[in-house]
Amino acid sequence: MEKKQETNKGLGIHARRALAYVVLCIVTFFCLFWFYVLFINATRSNGEMQAGFSALPSTHLIENWTNLVHGSQPIFNGLINSFVVAALSATLCVYFSTMTAYAIHAYDFKLKRFIYPFILMIMMIPTQVTALGFVKLVSGLGLEDSFIPLIVPSIAAPVTFFYMKQYMESSLPLSLIEAARIDGSGEFRTFNSIVLPLMKPAIAVQAIFTFVSSWNNYFIPALVLHDDKKKTLPILIAQLRAADWLKFDMGQVYVMIAFSIFPVIVVYLILSKHIVQGVALGSVKG
Amino acid sequence: MKNNAKAVRYNKWGYIFLLPFLLVYVVFQFVPTVTTIYNSFYENYLDGLTQVGPNFVGLENYKSLFSSGDIWTFTKNTMVLWIMCFVPQIILSLVLGAWFSDVRLKLKGQRFFKTVIYLPNLIMASAFSMLFFTLFSDGGPVNSILMQLGFISEPYRFLTYTGSTRGLIAFMNCLMWFGNTTILLMAGMMGIDTSLFEAAEVDGATSTQVFFRITLPLLRPILVYVMITSLIGGLQLFDVPQILTNGTGDPMRTTMTLIMYLNKHLYSKNYGMAGALSVLLLIITAILSLIVFKVTGNDKRKG
Structure with missing residues (x-):
């Protein structure tokens, strides 16, 4: 060539x-x-x-869809479970990651010199390698079949934190925070009513990413959720694969895959401009 | 910061805002890391219905992990799959990135193409593999298309051969990640000083020369970053081969990856071995992360 x-x-x-x-x-x-x-x-x-x-x-x-919903797989439950877990994860993740980034960005405190590099270092460690301890913790706390261990950990998301921190460096002037203080705004209120609105573009991008990665997550949910009613879509798909699939009506199989994939595609196509820009933005120095 | 007392009064908010992150990190990541390491020193498994252990066995788990030979097979599988995915991916991404960022080429419809190539990255890996499993099954659409076009006379059994199964896994991963890599590399290429390209053009350099003598060398930090992060991702390869082969790693365990092996131990509740394997993977990813940290750190100081 x-x-x-x-x-x-x-x-x-x-x-x-x-x-x-x-x-x-x-x-x-x-x-x-x-x-x-x-x-x-x-x-x-x-x-x-x-x-x-x-x-x-x-x-x-429509026929395939009705067959699927009335079939043996709790697909409708799965859809709702996946949505609840993904939506709550995304919400908590962006809110608290922005908060963490704000703590590092706007304040000067002793431990900052250690905490910031530390967060950057743990950024790459995948959840799989500590899955054993995670599973033990979850069963120790009696949280099996609960969504809490799938949602709450997203509060500590180093990658989202890093993106927010980068964004703040370029578009959150500290003078603005000073001005809010002079006007008598409390620190917490400043964060909620001034910082968060200014971070909207970054929050939108990261909310989508977190939602999608939670929606697609298979490894950890499969270890935590055992009750059929609680399972998320990826686990149901794995079950479909494990079942003797030739017995299945293939129309149903395809509809089920379509319903796991197409919602994300539709959202992506609507917001694609921001997402593609977001990938480039967060990565350059990431 | 003129008023020191005031600054301190504000700065305690730094800790307050950090608190949720630290709390959740300690409970859901730090504690599990410690328990994982702790478990790797204990024998703890189910022998039929009897629970063995937990008993402290020192480094026994590590010894049996390395002596069984399985670990080498699965490491090899993981690396082969990663290389099969990474090499075509990086070549394609470099070429596409160079074209997208080439101002002289003035490609139209860039937004459309970027949107399309990034799309597979957002697809649920398990659904995508289930889709490929049905599409490439013996009676699936791919075989029937190939037969209708007259390329083959009877169905090609993709999942019974090592080459085609590995090929499918690598192809899916490549498809899911090349868009992301292209956008990263393109962002890097856009950052290169355009006067360099102009000077090269004046000197009569061909686009091939420009690519190999200017773009590639200047892109090196980003290339290293892309390669190491891809390697970390490659070590985590799980969803696609797990669903495609239904967790068996067939044919003949040639597509069984390290995380699939870990997953097996976790399901059979062999916590000692799972622990040893996890610690091994933890050490490898920690070393790779440190390299990324160094590379990006240098990058930042420069620019």
């Missing part, structure tokens, strides 16, 4: 542009094709799918 450009120095820009478009189209195909098939198959009946693949949607989407 690169060599070709060297020999065709004359063609240069046009050839390269054409090549770029071709590659981008292929990449786009590979990114979207699976979801297209998923959508098509979610609308087709089991019988139609046995007959082979078709590129056009059929009419069985």
